[in-house]
Amino acid sequence: MIKLISFKICPFVQRVTAALEVKKIPFEVEYINLKDKPQWFLDLAPNGQVPVMVTEAGTALFESDAIIEYIRDEYGPLEDKVSNEQRAQDxxxxxxxxxxxxxxxxxxxxxxxxxxxxxxxxxxxxxxxxxxxxxxxxxxxxxxxxxxxxxxxxxxxxxxxxxxxxxxxxxxxxxxxxxxxxxxxxxxxxxxxxxxxxxxxxxxxxxxxxxxxxxxxxxxxxxxxxxxxxxx
Ligand SMILES: N[C@@H](CCC(=O)N[C@@H](CS)C(=O)NCC(=O)O)C(=O)O
Structure with a gap:
């Protein structure tokens, strides 16, 4: 199952959880203390920030923009037939x-x-x-x-x-x-x-x-x- 490394009131995390919720993709969450980041988290996140998503294959992804694109590519877009121009505008x-x-x-x-x-x-x-x-x-x-x-x-x-x-x-x-x-x-x-x-x-x-x-x-x-x- 997908795992999200999270902080409870982080809006960047919520963008990702909203995308997962809409696609009905199950995920588990591990919360960390951003004031005392564990070493295992720093090893996964080059930017030192949440969200980090660990994919079903075990790969750690960071940066919410990149994670959102991964969800679309891996689990399918929310809408069909979006033109390249429209995608850029979106x-x-x-x-x-x-x-x-x-x-x-x-x-x-x-x-x-x-x-x-x-x-x-x-x-x-x-x-x-x-x-x-x-x-x-x-x-x-x-x-x-x-x-x-x-x-x-x-x-x-x-x-x-x-x-x-x-x-x-x-x-x-x-x-x-x-x-x-x-x-x-x-x-x-x-x-x-x-x-x-x-x-x-x-x-x-x-x-x-x-x-x-x-x-x-x-x-x-x-x-x-x-x-x-x-x-x-
Ligand atoms: N560009 C990042 C921003 C993420 C971000 O700012 N996360 C905050 C929590 S809402 C964080 O991890 N802050 C800890 C830090 O910057 O050290 C993304 O889109 O994922």
Whole structure:
């Protein structure tokens, strides 16, 4: 069976587990402490980062982009007949998602309003680009078929949904097509299988405790909107 070396709140890992979940490929997970990386892990991962996937043949793969491509090549693509141009565009939109994982983590970790607003601008701008790209007529990013682009945005959309649930702040405020897309994507897969059982409490403890978001901000964030007071 495939084995994933993981860290419980890592968005790069969740992109991979989401791809495995959608394809219904069984996997086991071993969690490591990133502050005290075991030597066996460092021997497998030249970049020293999770995720690492050990394939059924026992080969260790690193870098989530490469792992996602391996899953497609080994277990079949999510969609049939994607042209080379479309595949390049899909990769680019996926990259736009994954390059914002750490931006979202940094934003959620902000300790004060000013830092939060500054850090959230990049992420909100990326969601606005998605809003402009979505037709609003299909369930998912390109069509009614889930694609690798949707999978790449799962960690961002899932985290945004948890933030909204606990704080009322919505990263997708004022972006109705993106909000509908978020609902469709998160509703299309068993999201609980893409994270550890204790993901939500850990996430809350890490990002929604002693942070600006966690300190019960309930006033609109100035021009950035965000709370139900202006977003509904
Ligand atoms: N480019 C890497 C990024 C992975 C990454 O940043 N993982 C983080 C956890 S979310 C990590 O392992 N950090 C430990 C470190 O950088 O030492 C990928 O796509 O797999």
């Amino acid at each position: 990769r680019a939109w996926s990259y736009l998602g994954s390059k914002h994982y750490l931006v979202q983590c940094g934003t959620m970790s902000s300790k004060d309003r000013e830092t939060f607003i500054k850090r959230s601008e990049k992420l909100v701008a990326a969601f606005a680009k998605v809003e402009a790209q979505l037709s609003g007529k299909t369930q998912f990013f390109k069509s009614d078929e889930l694609s690798n682009v949707d999978i790449a945005w799962v960690p961002l959309l899932h985290r945004a949904a948890i933030v909204k649930k606990y704080t009322d702040y919505d990263f997708l405020c004022g972006l109705p097509k993106a909000q509908a897309w978020q609902k469709n994507v998160l509703g299309s897969l068993a999201i609980e299988n893409t994270v550890s059982e204790d993901f939500e409490p850990l996430f809350k403890n890490f990002y929604l405790t002693n942070t600006y978001l966690g300190d019960g901000q309930d006033v609109p964030l100035g021009d950035t909107c965000g709370s139900s007071a202006c977003c509904g």
